[in-house]
Amino acid sequence: xxxxxxxxxxxxxxxxxxxxVTQETRFALVQDLLGHPEGLPTLKELDYVNPSKSRxxxxxxxxxxxxxxxxxxxxxxTDRRQNDLPYKFYGISEDGRQFLEAHDLLRAKETLREIxxxxxxxxxxxxYEAAPRPEQ
Numbered sequence: 001x002x003x004x005x006x007x008x009x010x011x012x013x014x015x016x017x018x019x020x021v022t023q024e025t026r027f028a029l030v031q032d033l034l035g036h037p038e039g040l041p042t043l044k045e046l047d048y049v050n051p052s053k054s055r056x057x058x059x060x061x062x063x064x065x066x067x068x069x070x071x072x073x074x075x076x077x078t079d080r081r082q083n084d085l086p087y088k089f090y091g092i093s094e095d096g097r098q099f100l101e102a103h104d105l106l107r108a109k110e111t112l113r114e115i116x117x118x119x120x121x122x123x124x125x126x127x128y129e130a131a132p133r134p135e136q
Contacts, residue, residue, distance in 0.1 A: 017099060020068040025053060026061045030100070033071065033092055035112030040074060040089035040133045048125050049116070062090055070096035074134045085131040 021030060032041060032049055046062070047055045065071035072093040081087045092100065100106045121129065 017068050017070065018103065020064055021070055021100070021105065023061075025050075025057065026065055029058065029061055029065065030070065030092070030105075031108075031112050032116070033090060034106070034109050035116035037113065037116065037129070038133050039136065040091045042086040042089055042128055042131070044086065045125060045128055046090070048121070049119060065096075068096075069093060070099060072096070074136070076132060076134050080132055080134075082132070086128055089133060091136060 020026060028050060029046060032046055033039065036045065043055065043059060043062075046058050047053075050058060053061075062071060062073075066073060070093060071090055074089045074091055076087040076089070097106070
């Protein structure tokens with residue numbers, strides 16, 4: 001990213017964010033977020049649809065997307081949480097959505113949803129998909 005002694009220009013910021021988003025694993029995660037039926041998958045769901053990546057790798061890439069302002073972490077309010085169900089979810093932030101839209105990276109959203117819907121899932125993943133989600 002930018003050096004600490006100077007503020008990046010808008011063009012540098014855009015270039016840095018594009019670099020973050022278009023890295024292969026992070027781009028796949030962005031596609032998974034867009035393809036998820038609720039737009040808010042859990043880490044476990046992201047892990048399931050990315051079997052070639054470790055959960056740690058996924059978490060690290062999610063953090064980079066969060067740091068770049070593309071992704072947000074959303075938690076379910078304590079009073080809505082249920083035992084053995086997830087309470088932490090990941091989604092595209094409003095700023096991230098505007099950025100992706102401005103760079104024509106949202107065009108395939110409906111196709112991604114169709115692809116995601118065809119993924120065979122385990123009972124556990126189906127339970128996670130059916131878990132209550134926070135309001136967006």
